[in-house]
Amino acid sequence: MSAATSQTTTTRRQIPDRLGTPFKRLLASWEVLLFGVAVVIFIANSLASPYFLDAWNLSDATFNFTEKAMIAFAMALLIIAGEIDLSVAAIIALASTAMGYAAQMGIGAPGLVAIGIGTGLACGAFNGILVAGLKLPSIVVTIGTMSLFRGISYIVLGDQAYGKYPADFAFFGQGYVFWVFSLEFVLFLFMAGLFAVLLHATNFGRQVYVIGNNPLAARFSGIPVERVKFILFLLTGLMSGIAAVCLTSRLGSTRPSIAQGWELEVVTMVVLGGVSILGGAGTIAGVVIAAFVMGLVTFGLGLLNVPGIVMSIFIGLLLIVTIALPILGRRIRNARK
Amino acid sequence: MQRLLKNREILLGLIIVVMIAGFSTRASNFATPGNLATIFNDTSILIILALGQMTVILTKSIDLSVAANLAFTGMAVAMLDAAYPGLPLALLIVIAIGIGAVLGAINGFLVWLLQIPPIVVTLGTLTIYRGMAFVLSGGSWVNAHQMTPDFLGLPRISVMGLPVLSWAAIAIVFLIWFVLTRTPFGRSTYAAGGNPTAAVYAGIDVGRARFLAFVLSGALAGLSGYLWVSRYAVAYVDIAAGFELDSVAANVIGGVSIAGGIGSVTGTVLGALFLGVIKNALPVIGISPFAQMAISGVVIVLAVVFNARAEAKKGRIILRDRAAKESQEVTA
Numbered sequence: 001m002s003a004a005t006s007q008t009t010t011t012r013r014q015i016p017d018r019l020g021t022p023f024k025r026l027l028a029s030w031e032v033l034l035f036g037v038a039v040v041i042f043i044a045n046s047l048a049s050p051y052f053l054d055a056w057n058l059s060d061a062t063f064n065f066t067e068k069a070m071i072a073f074a075m076a077l078l079i080i081a082g083e084i085d086l087s088v089a090a091i092i093a094l095a096s097t098a099m100g101y102a103a104q105m106g107i108g109a110p111g112l113v114a115i116g117i118g119t120g121l122a123c124g125a126f127n128g129i130l131v132a133g134l135k136l137p138s139i140v141v142t143i144g145t146m147s148l149f150r151g152i153s154y155i156v157l158g159d160q161a162y163g164k165y166p167a168d169f170a171f172f173g174q175g176y177v178f179w180v181f182s183l184e185f186v187l188f189l190f191m192a193g194l195f196a197v198l199l200h201a202t203n204f205g206r207q208v209y210v211i212g213n214n215p216l217a218a219r220f221s222g223i224p225v226e227r228v229k230f231i232l233f234l235l236t237g238l239m240s241g242i243a244a245v246c247l248t249s250r251l252g253s254t255r256p257s258i259a260q261g262w263e264l265e266v267v268t269m270v271v272l273g274g275v276s277i278l279g280g281a282g283t284i285a286g287v288v289i290a291a292f293v294m295g296l297v298t299f300g301l302g303l304l305n306v307p308g309i310v311m312s313i314f315i316g317l318l319l320i321v322t323i324a325l326p327i328l329g330r331r332i333r334n335a336r337k
Numbered sequence: 338m339q340r341l342l343k344n345r346e347i348l349l350g351l352i353i354v355v356m357i358a359g360f361s362t363r364a365s366n367f368a369t370p371g372n373l374a375t376i377f378n379d380t381s382i383l384i385i386l387a388l389g390q391m392t393v394i395l396t397k398s399i400d401l402s403v404a405a406n407l408a409f410t411g412m413a414v415a416m417l418d419a420a421y422p423g424l425p426l427a428l429l430i431v432i433a434i435g436i437g438a439v440l441g442a443i444n445g446f447l448v449w450l451l452q453i454p455p456i457v458v459t460l461g462t463l464t465i466y467r468g469m470a471f472v473l474s475g476g477s478w479v480n481a482h483q484m485t486p487d488f489l490g491l492p493r494i495s496v497m498g499l500p501v502l503s504w505a506a507i508a509i510v511f512l513i514w515f516v517l518t519r520t521p522f523g524r525s526t527y528a529a530g531g532n533p534t535a536a537v538y539a540g541i542d543v544g545r546a547r548f549l550a551f552v553l554s555g556a557l558a559g560l561s562g563y564l565w566v567s568r569y570a571v572a573y574v575d576i577a578a579g580f581e582l583d584s585v586a587a588n589v590i591g592g593v594s595i596a597g598g599i600g601s602v603t604g605t606v607l608g609a610l611f612l613g614v615i616k617n618a619l620p621v622i623g624i625s626p627f628a629q630m631a632i633s634g635v636v637i638v639l640a641v642v643f644n645a646r647a648e649a650k651k652g653r654i655i656l657r658d659r660a661a662k663e664s665q666e667v668t669a
Contacts, residue, residue, distance in 0.1 A: 084456075136641050139399070139456060140585070140595045144637030147582055151631025158627045256627075264460050277457050307476070309574065313468035320461040324451050 030274035030326075034289045041293060045300035052303060059180035063250065064302075065269075065295035066188040067243040068262060069287070072269040073195040074239040076287045078232045079270055080199070082212045082279030083138040085127060085233065088240045089262035090149035095119035095244035097153040100162025100254035109169040116248065117241040123149055124237015128230040135226075146263065153256040162254040173250025184246050188291075191239070196284040204228070212279030261312070268319040269294055277323065294318070345592040345647070349607045356614055364621045372617075374499060380613030381506035382561050382568070384606055386580065387587035388513040389554035391605045394588055395517075396547045397530040397597030398448060398455035403558040404580035405466035406440045410562030412470045412479070415572035419483040426487050433563040434556045440466060441555015445548035455547075463581065471574045481570035492568045502564060509557065514602040516553075526550055530597025579630075586633055587612055589640040592647070612636070 045052045052058075071088050078085055098119045099112045107115070127145055131138045175183045199205040207228050210218045218225050248254055273290035275282025294315070301311050361368035386403050393400040414433045417424060440462070447458045481489065492502035517523035528536040529546040536543050566572045591608025593600030612633065619626055 130638065130642075134642060134645065136645050137595055140589060140641050141638065143582060143585060144589075144634050144641060146634070147586075147630055147637060148634025151628070151634050154627040154630050155625065158625060261464070264464060267457075267460065271457065277454050307471070309468050309471040309476075312464040313472070316461040316464035316468065320447065320453065320458060320465075323453050323457055324447070327451050327453065 031283060031286045031289060034272070034274065034286060034293060038289055038293045038296060041296045041300065045296060045303070048300065049303040052300065055180045059182060059185070061295055061299035062182065062185045062188070064298050065291045066182075066184040067246050067250075068266050068269060068294075069188055069291035070191050070246075071236065071239045071243050071262075071266045072273070072287050072291060073191055073284060074232070074236040075266050076270045076273065076275050076282055076284065077195070077199060077205075077208050078236055079267075079275050079277060080212045080279055080282050081208045081229060081232055082215065083131060083229060083232065084142065084267070085138065085236045086142040086263045086267075087123065087127060087146040087149055088236060088243075088266055089259045090146040090153075091120055091123040091237060091240035092244040092247060092259040092262065093153040093256055094123060094149040095241050096248040096254040096258050097156050097162070097256065099244070099248055100165075101156065103165045103169070104162060109166050109171075112165070112169055113172065113245050116245040117238065120237045120239070120241020120244060121234060122237070123240070124234045125230075127237065128233030131233060132226040132230040150256060153258075157254070157256045163252065165249070165252055169249050170252065171249070173246045173248070173252075184250070187242075187246070192284060192288050199284055204231075208232070209280060212276075212281075214280075264319075265294070265315060268315055271319060272322045346601060346603045346607060349591065349604065349611065353607065353611055353614055356611075356618070360614075360618045360621060367618070367621055374503070376613050376617045377506075377610070378500055378503045379617060380609055381502045382564055383580075383583055383587060383613060384506045384609045385509045385557050385561050385564070386584040387591075387605050387609045388509060388602065389557035390581075390584040391588050391591075391593050391600055391602070392513065392517065392526055392550045393455070393547075393554045394585075394593050394595060395526045395530045395597055395600055396543070396550045397533065398547055398550065399459065399585065399595070400441075400444060400551060400554045401456065401459040401581045401585075402440070402444060402462040402466055403554060403561075403584055404577040405463045405470070406437055406555055406558035407562040407565055407577050407580065408574065409440065409466045409470040409473070410436045410559040411566035411576060412474050412562075412572045412574070414563050415479040415484060415488075415566045416474065418485055418488045419479050422485045426485075426491060429488065430560070430563055433559045435559065437559015437562060438552050438556040441551045441553070441558065442548070444555065445551030448551065449544040449548040452544075467574065467578075474572075474574060476574060479566075479572040484567075484570070489567050489570050492564055502568060505560075505564065509560075510602060510606055517602060522546065522549055527598055530594075530599075532598070582637075583612060583633065586637045586640070589637055589644065592644060594644060595641070608640075 075085060075088065095116045099116045102112055102115045123145070127138075127142060130136050130141045130145070172183060177183050177186045199208065207218070207223045210221065210223055211225055211228060215225060244259075247259060251258070269290050270282070270287055271277055272293065273282065273287035275286065297314060297318075298311055301314065357368050357373070366372055386407070390400055390403060410433050413436055414429050417432065418429055444455070444458055444462055447453050447462075448455050492500060492505070494501045496504055515523075517526065525536070525541045525543075525546040528539060528541050529543040533543050536546075565577060569576070587609040588600065588605055589595065589608070590611050591600065591604035591606070593605060593608075615632060615636075616629060619629060619632075
């Protein structure tokens with residue numbers, strides 16, 4: 001960003017004289033605001049459609065966001081550290097293609113899961129080497145690898161599809177752990193907890209924030225900036241691999257166009273969750289609530305028979321508006337001073 | 338000689354010549370003037386889009402919405418032409434450029450006045466514009482028989498051996514070359530990307546330069562919208578899907594720095610032609626067209642690595658993280 005923002009950088013890092021009471025701060029936080037939005041959407045949905053308030057329908061609705069949200073947790077860390085990965089959806093395509101190819105060879109469910117996750121890790125490592133190792137800008141690198149990973153799927157599959165998966169493989173995307181709670185939803189909650197601890201309660205998490213806020217200071221403080229960034233890309237690849245296992249198992253088939261456009265939805269989820277696109281700020285709790293908000297919006301619109309591409313307009317607007325609002329708010333506050 | 342080889346444009350030009358020579362060993366008519374003219378004509382729309390993209394990238398921004406802009410504008414003019422066959426073609430082209438410029442201005446406005454990172458703005462408008470194309474058309478197609486013969490015929494009219502489409506690209510190349518090197522706006526785009534802080538002290542409004550770059554990119558995308566729809570004689574929601582990446586790739590290959598401030602019109606045109614030659618050669622040398630996406634990906638990654646090497650040598654690195662920090666600002 002740069003000179004145009006140089007006027008605002010001073011205000012962005014401003015520290016107020018008094019913080020206000022903890023309760024007041026909590027009320028003013030992005031997460032609480034977002035939670036309010038989620039509640040409003042939930043009520044609006046249940047008024048708009050009689051089919052909304054049904055345990056099984058709601059359980060189905062979670063599939064709208066669980067896979068994306070799992071990637072969003074890792075992406076949140078990456079964006080907080082000041083990088084981005086636009087290749088996540090392409091990683092899903094490649095991992096799914098690898099699993100489909102292996103399934104054709106007669107490999108069983110455990111092997112398929114290992115292959116899916118392994119492919120994700122390999123793709124993440126590739127991005128990590130390019131960005132952290134060769135110090136290239138992550139945005140162009142991942143635009144390139146996005147084209148590369150999905151391109152390999154197209155080379156392998158062309159206009160064909162893989163559809164033969166072993167029966168027990170279906171459990172990962174279609175299985176239920178307890179009553180209406182699907183394996184995916186439980187996995188989503190588990191990952192949310194895991195990433196919340198990683199980001200908010202470990203040394204590694206603190207390092208992620210420091211790198212995002214001031215990479216130069218991070219280096220002077222002895223933080224291994226490159227290693228942390230590499231691990232973050234690896235994590236993003238890993239989560240994309242897990243998402244690929246869930247999605248492939250749920251759909252039971254693989255096409256090269258699988259998960260097309262998901263990178264946008266994942267980034268939207270992260271930004272909607274209050275993670276600063278400039279890096280250095282954000283929480284996992286925010287991303288979790290954002291996942292619910294997006295899931296509820298798409299599910300509600302789906303119940304109202306809104307076509308998918310029109311929903312994407314809402315997602316795009318949501319992305320821009322949620323970023324614009326805090327900026328406008330800050331400007332109005334500053335103007336009043 | 339060594340200095341000659343280090344010149345990006347000449348090196349890229351040589352690579353393209355070698356590629357063409359190599360392909361013509363497999364297919365003897367590949368290097369004929371007629372086929373080369375066809376390749377240029379096929380690449381015309383990419384050249385036009387890439388030059389708009391270049392102006393935006395020079396100011397340290399990126400425009401991922403160009404292909405969606407193209408799809409919306411193309412759909413809009415095709416529907417206008419189908420609904421009101423009496424409208425003069427010149428008016429339709431002006432409308433296309435106008436709609437494109439307005440969509441570009443929306444991007445520019447969000448980047449300039451709200452200072453939202455360009456990547457986020459254009460990722461958002463990418464889906465919004467394509468969604469609008471769906472809302473506008475209701476998902477239906479505009480087919481060749483619905484459009485007027487004039488509307489469809491213009492890009493195909495041959496003038497001095499080349500179709501109008503090619504001449505349009507050539508005209509845009511000279512226009513952008515003139516704008517970037519001979520006007521205050523052009524110089525300000527380089528300054529805004531090269532060193533924004535210095536640009537502000539030199540009295541250049543960086544935000545305004547970015548805004549105008551987005552408007553220019555949008556206007557060219559709008560023009561491309563008409564050219565695309567008339568050339569392929571069909572308009573539907575998904576036309577040119579993913580083409581924004583090709584326009585970025587042409588720039589990266591052409592040596593335009595993604596960090597802004599560095600790049601030449603010649604380089605970008607050669608970058609686009611590089612992709613065009615590969616695209617046309619794949620069927621000739623018997624590689625599945627499905628491989629094209631992966632090849633673009635490899636080329637983008639290689640070009641980024643190559644650019645980073647070239648740029649790193651330009652300045653003395655005082656602290657190693659400088660470069661990383663700058664690249665991060667682009668990400669942001």
